Structures are given as C-alpha cells and as structure tokens.
Amino acid sequence: MVYIPVIGLEIHAELKTQTKMFCGCLVVDSTIAEANSSVCPVCLGLPGALPVVNKKAVELGLRAALALECTPLQYSIFARKNYFYPDLPKGYQISQYETPLAENGRLLIRTSEGEKTIRIRRVHLEEDTGKLTHINRDVDPCSLVDLNRAGVPLLEIVSEPDMHSVEEARAYAVTLHQLLRTIAVSSGDMEKGAIRFEANVSVMLAGAEELGTRTEIKNLNSFRSMERAIEFEIKRHIAILKSNSKVSQETVGWNESEEVTFSQRSKEEAHDYRYFPEPDLPPLVVDSIWLDSILQNIPELPAMKRMRYASEYHLQDAIIDILLEDPRMAFFFEKVVQHGEPAKEATNWITGVLASEVKIRGLDWDCLPIVPGYFADLITLVRRGDINLLTAKTVLSEMLDTGKQPKVIIEQKGLMQIEDGDVIATAVHSVLQGNPKEVANYLAGKETLAQWFFGQVMAKTGGQASPGVVKRELERQLFRLKNELSD
Ligand code: ADP
Ligand code: MG
Ligand code: ZN
Numbered sequence: 001m002v003y004i005p006v007i008g009l010e011i012h013a014e015l016k017t018q019t020k021m022f023c024g025c026l027v028v029d030s031t032i033a034e035a036n037s038s039v040c041p042v043c044l045g046l047p048g049a050l051p052v053v054n055k056k057a058v059e060l061g062l063r064a065a066l067a068l069e070c071t072p073l074q075y076s077i078f079a080r081k082n083y084f085y086p087d088l089p090k091g092y093q094i095s096q097y098e099t100p101l102a103e104n105g106r107l108l109i110r111t112s113e114g115e116k117t118i119r120i121r122r123v124h125l126e127e128d129t130g131k132l133t134h135i136n137r138d139v140d141p142c143s144l145v146d147l148n149r150a151g152v153p154l155l156e157i158v159s160e161p162d163m164h165s166v167e168e169a170r171a172y173a174v175t176l177h178q179l180l181r182t183i184a185v186s187s188g189d190m191e192k193g194a195i196r197f198e199a200n201v202s203v204m205l206a207g208a209e210e211l212g213t214r215t216e217i218k219n220l221n222s223f224r225s226m227e228r229a230i231e232f233e234i235k236r237h238i239a240i241l242k243s244n245s246k247v248s249q250e251t252v253g254w255n256e257s258e259e260v261t262f263s264q265r266s267k268e269e270a271h272d273y274r275y276f277p278e279p280d281l282p283p284l285v286v287d288s289i290w291l292d293s294i295l296q297n298i299p300e301l302p303a304m305k306r307m308r309y310a311s312e313y314h315l316q317d318a319i320i321d322i323l324l325e326d327p328r329m330a331f332f333f334e335k336v337v338q339h340g341e342p343a344k345e346a347t348n349w350i351t352g353v354l355a356s357e358v359k360i361r362g363l364d365w366d367c368l369p370i371v372p373g374y375f376a377d378l379i380t381l382v383r384r385g386d387i388n389l390l391t392a393k394t395v396l397s398e399m400l401d402t403g404k405q406p407k408v409i410i411e412q413k414g415l416m417q418i419e420d421g422d423v424i425a426t427a428v429h430s431v432l433q434g435n436p437k438e439v440a441n442y443l444a445g446k447e448t449l450a451q452w453f454f455g456q457v458m459a460k461t462g463g464q465a466s467p468g469v470v471k472r473e474l475e476r477q478l479f480r481l482k483n484e485l486s487d
Pocket of ligand 3: 023024025038039040041042043044150465
C-alpha cells in the first residue's frame, strides 16, 4: 500500500512596521531591549484601553496578499480569539476569522520534479503574544513574562493542503520567505523568530477520496526543524495506519534535541475559541484607490527577478538562488553590474569574498561602508591585472574599514601590481640563491617545491608581484639550473 503525505502550512510573519498592530508602542528587538520596556495600556490589556489599527501593517499585509495573487476583501473584520495564556494579558488575541484580509491566492514553487502551484487559502492580520522565559527549572522554578512582543503585527498565510513531500513543503517555505523579504514585508529574520511555521500533516492511501486525519505541529522556527518534524510525523502516521490504528487529530510540539514530536493537546476546534467580532474596532474597509497604489508599488518579485537574471545576465540557477536568498545582496549586485562589470565576475566576488566579509563583520547589505561603484572599480582593477587577487583582498578589507576608493588605497599604500620583469627576475634569483637546500632537493626530483618557491617570491614582493610573470620567470630560472646540472 502506498501512502501519500498531505501537508498544509501556516506561516506567521512579523511585519516590518515601526510600531505595534493596535497601539503606538515601538516594535523593539526583544533579544536586545530591556523586558517590558515597550508597552502601554493597550498592549498590556489594561481595562478601558482601546485598539487602533496600524495602517502600515494593513498596507504590508495587502502588499503580501497581492504578491501572492490573493483577492483582498473589500471589508474584513477583526475578531477576538479567546483563550488564556500568561503571555496574553487580554485573555484574547485580536485576529481575523471569517473575513480575512485576502483569500484565494497562489505561489509557484520549484522542486526537482519541476514547477508546481500551491494554493493559498487565506492571508490575515493578527497580533503577536508576549514571551515567557522559564528559569530555575530545578531549584526555584519561575516564569518571567516579557510583553515587548505583545501586539507586534503578524501576517498569517495559510496554504491549502497541496504539498505532498518534505521537499515541496521546504520549497514552499523557502519561496515564501524569499518573497516576503524581497517585497520588504518582513525582515524574515528566522533567528529572531520573525517567521514561524506550523505544519499540518496527514497521510492518505493513493487513490483515496478523502484526506486523512491531520496533526498540527506548532512553533517551528527554522526550515530544518520544519523538515525534520514533518518527516517524523509522516512516518509516525504511516506506522499508526499500518498497525490498523487511527491517527488522532491533535496538536503536537517538536522536541528539537531528540528530534521527535510530542502530543500537546487534542486539536482545538474553532468554536472552542468563541470567536466574535472585535467590538472595539470597526470593519476594515480597503479603498480601491489605495489598493491600486499598493499594487503599483510592489517591487519586482523573486520569480520575475529569476527570469531576468537568467535572460539578461546569463547566470546559472544555483548562483541566482544564492543572490535571491538576500534581496539586498541582489540589489547590490545589480548596482555593481550597472557600473559595467561582467555579471559573472560580479556574482563571484559578491557571493564569495564580499559575502564572507559581510558575515564576519556582521554588516548589513543595506548599508555597506562601500558604494557599489567602488566595488566595481576593485573588480576592474583585478580584471585588468593592475592588482592581483591577494592584494585585492587587502584592498577590500581597507575599503570596508575606511570606505575609500580602491585606487586611493592602492596609491597610498603602494600596492600596484609589480609587472616589471627585471624586478621580478631579481626577486626570483634571490629566493633561489637564498635557499640552496631546497634548490638541491628540487633538482633531485622534488618538483612540488616549485610551488614553495613561488610562495617565497610572492612573499618577498609583499604579494604584489604579478603571479603570471612570477610563474614564468621561476620556470625559466629553474629550467636554466636544470640545464646547468645536466651539462
Ligand atoms: P486550523 O488549523 O485553525 O484548524 P484549518 O482547518 O483551516 O485551520 O487548516 C489549517 C491548515 O491545515 C491549512 O494549511 C490546511 O491546508 C491544512 N489542512 C487541512 N486539512 C488537512 C489535512 N487533512 N492534511 C494536511 N493538512 C491539512
Ligand atoms: Mg492551525
Ligand atoms: Zn502598546
């Protein structure tokens, strides 16, 4: 019997707004900010405080909805989802239920089997909860509440159960993540929990009419844990069905260290939450002129970018993937190419040396200390042979430190590549003279020493000699020594 996995994903993305969803509190980085430093009566849920909708959050939500080809609803309604939890002081979360912001969209994904469309069921706005930290588990257990995150705008994107493998679920999550970042709707910062997944998983027999009973895996914070958890659930469901038992519909958690899911509670039904329209907020009316302007201002989507990079720059899929991973890196790349650098060269430099510097230095692609034009100049200098690769790295490092033009750095530090044949011949000669033992070994047959001599000459010239000229000169002088030996 062949079981087919069925997967539907719910994705929560923190929206990139300055302030919270229903109050004016600043959205702060909760990994840095002092606990409960950005709170007010509204997000603390104090009696009598009234929510006001954040227009920017609605705009970003609509931008995402349109990018996902959803149909926005002209009226949508905020609803109270009632439940108790210590990180939810109001005793309810303001969300959207029957009438979400938008519905019926789709997202094209790419897998090893080709392209596939995943339908989007709905996109709606809601608010985040606070954060609990449990400390002193063994001695004097205690839970701390930080409400800085309470009320931060979230966009929930719910797919139809259209995915049938872990690979498809991953492709969907990665594509959506890329999209949200590209259109600047969410920072997408997974390490800070800006994007969280919930995976609904069931399995069905091939050819069956109805979907199987699903379980819902909560709070997956990385692509990897999402994949592992889905894989685990698929296997667990199949094992249950094979032993003639039934899967029970429930909510499960993911134990990261043991890589197993564990039952949290039997699956709640919508009516358990006693949803009702939020009496303190009027229906959200989306004006068609506003909607139009949001549509006009959607930046180029990753799928379009991908096509353009392939046709315009003739880049390979794999390198396009790397560029699109960070839209700001892709933006920098385009600026460099606009300065006339060949695309292939530029991508090599940007995804290689520069990306690693950015990572090591903890820089932001948004505000690099160097302008794209200077970076293009650096590549040109190497391409023309004015400096070699080694020097280029030194220059780049200095550029990142000072923001200076590469030409200026090269002049000030005297880093111009040494092409002068006489100078290089002298350097080669003195290296060979100074290392008689190695020369003897070389002449006795240890040919690999040629590489060592090369390194010595480069070091002697401060890394500035033209590698090509050094290589030729070294070969010439070694060849002469060999001849002398055999004479
Ligand atoms: P809730 O989780 O609030 O009950 P829904 O019932 O609308 O919400 O379903 C949420 C998600 O579960 C959707 O992404 C949907 O695609 C997915 N889903 C629904 N039924 C199944 C199923 N039998 N197997 C896998 N996923 C499912
Ligand atoms: Mg759900
Ligand atoms: Zn507040």
